[in-house]
Amino acid sequence: MQQPEIGRSTATIVPEEILVVVIEMSLSSWLVAGLVPGVDRRPLKTLSPDENALLLLLEGWRREAIAAGRDVTRMVVAYEAGRDGYWLARWLRARGIEARIIHASSVAVSRDRRRAKTDRLDTELLMRVLLGWLRGEPGHCTMVAVPGIEEEDAKRPTRERENLVGERTRIINRMKAAFARLGIRDVNPALRKTAERLDGLRTPEGVTIPANAMSELRRDTARLRMVEEQIAEIERERMERMAQAAPQRGHADAMVRMLSRVVGIGVETADLLVQEILLRDLRDRRAVARYAGLTGSPDESGARRRERGLSRAGNARVRKGMVQLAWRFLVFQKESALVKWFRERTADGRGRTRMVLIVALARKLLIALWRMVKTGEVPQGTLVRPDPAAA
Structure with missing residues (x-):
């Protein structure tokens, strides 16, 4: 994965010819702020999370700059790395717009204990950070390398397996706690034969496992088997992909x-x-x-x-x-x-x-x-x- 211009921009910036836009993204809305050449005001627009509406807004601001006598030759859009991932950056780049993703931990914030924080203030901060990066100031902030969709997808099996292994550990620990609560020792929930032994287990009081606890243990056992099967499936598919030796993954x-x-x-x-x-x-x-x-x-x-x-x-x-x-x-x-x-x-x-x-x-x-x-x-x-x- 190539990472050009991650630490600082090396391209020459011409303020009269560049439209700079930052986006503060949330689940319900996008707050878009722009720096339009030839326009004194700082436009700010709230949009629904819609890439087409964003594109129309950018084109509208570009026409404003042209009407003010400026020739916009470069459009830069940036937003913080977060839940929305890389899809928007790839979508914008496919339409000829320079899209950047700012590494959130590289943005310096106020050290005031009770600093004001609103989406509007966040867009102003992102704009200052982006302009400093565009000027080529080293160490100003760091941009995230935007992977292709195939590169991003290649990470999913390993990350999914990591989550499943964690889920397996949580289920096993929960079953161990249930057995300990009943005073039952020397039972390993990770073994497949444990499910067959449940009916024959006895508490120190000489009684079988109570009905509700037994139902819970059986459900946990079923979850555990399903998680283990999914882990085995991921591992099997990985070995099959490696055996196929696809050119794009060679x-x-x-x-x-x-x-x-x-x-x-x-x-x-x-x-x-x-x-x-x-x-x-x-x-x-x-x-x-x-x-x-x-x-x-x-x-x-x-x-x-x-x-x-x-x-x-x-x-x-x-x-x-x-x-x-x-x-x-x-x-x-x-x-x-x-x-x-x-x-x-x-x-x-x-x-x-x-x-x-x-x-x-x-x-x-x-x-x-x-x-x-x-x-x-x-x-x-x-x-x-x-x-x-x-x-």
Whole structure:
């Protein structure tokens, strides 16, 4: 995924020829604010969430600028990243309008404890942020890279599976709590045979499970089986897609196969890393670490120096997956250079040291895997399975 002009705009801005528009989007309405060349007023219009009505409004403002003697050669529309996703940006770009999505966390807001906040004030803030970005001011704000609909859709299986795994855990914990409430021990709700054992279970009081509790457990068991079937279906469809080797997914699937050859990395983790970060055109290793939120957040003022831990400003899925993978690497890749580096620095056996350095290991490992898929360089000492295609 290419990311041109994400940190700052490199195009020359001509104020008399550019129509700048920002949108404050909500479920029920869109508040659209414009900066029309040749027009002194700042137009503000509330629309229903309708892309065609927005297009008509933009054309109307463009005609106003032409009537004022300005030749509009560029139209820029921006809105904050949020629930509506990327569809509107793609729709506008298909009609020749430059659409931008502002990363919400990069917008500086007032530090007043009780600052006023309305949709109108939000549009003014977005307009100031967008104009600063258009002027090419570095670090003013960050734009989100707009993926194609196929790229966006490719992330859905991994994210859906993540939600289903969480749902499975919640159901199992709820069933464990129900059994504990009745005093029944040594029952594992995750096992399929548990559903068959329900009728024969007895409480310490020597009675069967009460009727309402039994009905609840049976419904939870049915939900659990359905969730497990859906997880298996997602995994099966992923393997089928990789076996088909579709041309539009060839590059991504090749990365997944390469990563899954590393001992300790499964297809699920490999697919997560590829779709969420490794397909992105990140500039260097620092950008890779920043995107994953695996960098520090220093707090410095005068002589005071302290570290507040992870920035957590990046992709939470990548960050969580990499920390889990780092712990697995300690088990499956004991002879790798990265694991030896970790062992040397945690030889004191202190738990706090291990917790801090596991994040450093996750960052180093992510950068090593990024280099691996970009250049083919295998991390030093890492065990890699043979390539089935080369056999």
